[in-house]
Amino acid sequence: MSTLFEPIRLRDLTVRNRVWLAPMCQYSVERRDGVPTDWHLVHLGARAQGGFGLIITEATAVTPEGRISPEDTGLWNETQERAWARIVDFAHRQGAAVGVQLAHAGRKGSTYRGFPGEPRGSVGPDDGGWPTVSASDQAYPGLAAPTALTADGIAELVRAFADAAVRADRAGFDVVELHAAHGYLVHEFLSPLSNHRDDAWGGDFTGRTRFLREVVTAVRAVWPAGKPLLVRLSATDWVDGGWDADQTVRLSRELAALGVDLVDTSSGGNAPAEIPVEPGYQVPFARRVRQEAGLPSGAVGLLVEPQQAEKVLAEGDADVVLLARAALREPSWPQRAAAELGVDPEEVPYPAAYLRGRWEDAPQV
Numbered sequence: 001m002s003t004l005f006e007p008i009r010l011r012d013l014t015v016r017n018r019v020w021l022a023p024m025c026q027y028s029v030e031r032r033d034g035v036p037t038d039w040h041l042v043h044l045g046a047r048a049q050g051g052f053g054l055i056i057t058e059a060t061a062v063t064p065e066g067r068i069s070p071e072d073t074g075l076w077n078e079t080q081e082r083a084w085a086r087i088v089d090f091a092h093r094q095g096a097a098v099g100v101q102l103a104h105a106g107r108k109g110s111t112y113r114g115f116p117g118e119p120r121g122s123v124g125p126d127d128g129g130w131p132t133v134s135a136s137d138q139a140y141p142g143l144a145a146p147t148a149l150t151a152d153g154i155a156e157l158v159r160a161f162a163d164a165a166v167r168a169d170r171a172g173f174d175v176v177e178l179h180a181a182h183g184y185l186v187h188e189f190l191s192p193l194s195n196h197r198d199d200a201w202g203g204d205f206t207g208r209t210r211f212l213r214e215v216v217t218a219v220r221a222v223w224p225a226g227k228p229l230l231v232r233l234s235a236t237d238w239v240d241g242g243w244d245a246d247q248t249v250r251l252s253r254e255l256a257a258l259g260v261d262l263v264d265t266s267s268g269g270n271a272p273a274e275i276p277v278e279p280g281y282q283v284p285f286a287r288r289v290r291q292e293a294g295l296p297s298g299a300v301g302l303l304v305e306p307q308q309a310e311k312v313l314a315e316g317d318a319d320v321v322l323l324a325r326a327a328l329r330e331p332s333w334p335q336r337a338a339a340e341l342g343v344d345p346e347e348v349p350y351p352a353a354y355l356r357g358r359w360e361d362a363p364q365v
Helices: 036-047 078-093 149-170 185-190 210-222 245-257 283-292 305-316 325-329 334-338 352-357
Strands: 008-010 013-015 019-021 053-063 097-103 175-178 229-234 262-266 298-301 322-323
Touching: 008 305, 013 078, 019 334, 036 053, 053 175, 078 097, 078 149, 149 175, 149 210, 175 185, 175 210, 185 210, 210 229, 210 245, 229 245, 245 262, 245 283, 262 283, 283 298, 305 322, 305 334, 322 325
Parallel strands: 019 053, 019 322, 053 097, 097 175, 175 229, 229 262, 262 298, 298 322
Antiparallel strands: 008 013
16 A cells, blocks of 8 residues: 555544645636635646545635735635635545635735736735735835734734634635745744844744744634644745744644644745755655654655655655645646556546546556
């Protein structure tokens, strides 16, 4: 049996395999109202049909101002909740578990989506943009300067994350993942590169991690006890003096005590940096979280070949692998991986309508 295709249990949830779809923004909300559309149904539904164990949505904003772009999805109202429920139901009927990544973009919000031929940078108020907020008033390079959040503003956002988690449960999601990576709001609080506060949410490690700990505590209080809670962290800023792997391990220990079940381990995004990108370049961070913090971890980042992903799990570097761009190219990556790894065809999740195209049954030419 391939390790990649062993089920994994987190709390009361058993996920059919350890090949998970990483959250990837689609920037495809048509009316700029945060409501997912048929695009999201087809995009996520195809990966559920393709055999991924857990489908995680794109960064889904907890407030309108928490969006990266005006075309992002949200979960701040019941209209969005109902639209997500339709997508979750379809994915469930394909045998996949479904998670929502709850997010706030912070100082990297109100930006153009940057599709080919479209503008880049901050969206102005005349084009549907909005003022941004962050831990401090320092701008991300090339974007508009944010306003530093007040204590009351922080408390409101903690409640917004919890309220979105309640809607996620009603919509049928199996998992909540809190986005604390890639230079968005929670990461902006974590990193000394972007958090210059001198109050209870700044300064030392305890202060800079307070906002995330408050969000985790508030979400865990309303999220059902039997459902897993994940956190995505950027393990390092790749910049001297920034957030780093040692702090990630320390924080992961604290998150485990607060009821977090797995850390989805990425890196970068909070400041321009020279990142040594190569296949599996982030796997060592997932290994450290798993081995030093004692918390299940997910590995992500240029994991593109089945044998490579299998090795990550078989050697104990992570508990799951998450595919992003490879999954954009190949919605049924898990089915191909199962064939290449010699998994019994009867153990591979194929929709009945697709059995004629099963890899093992393909004619040899």
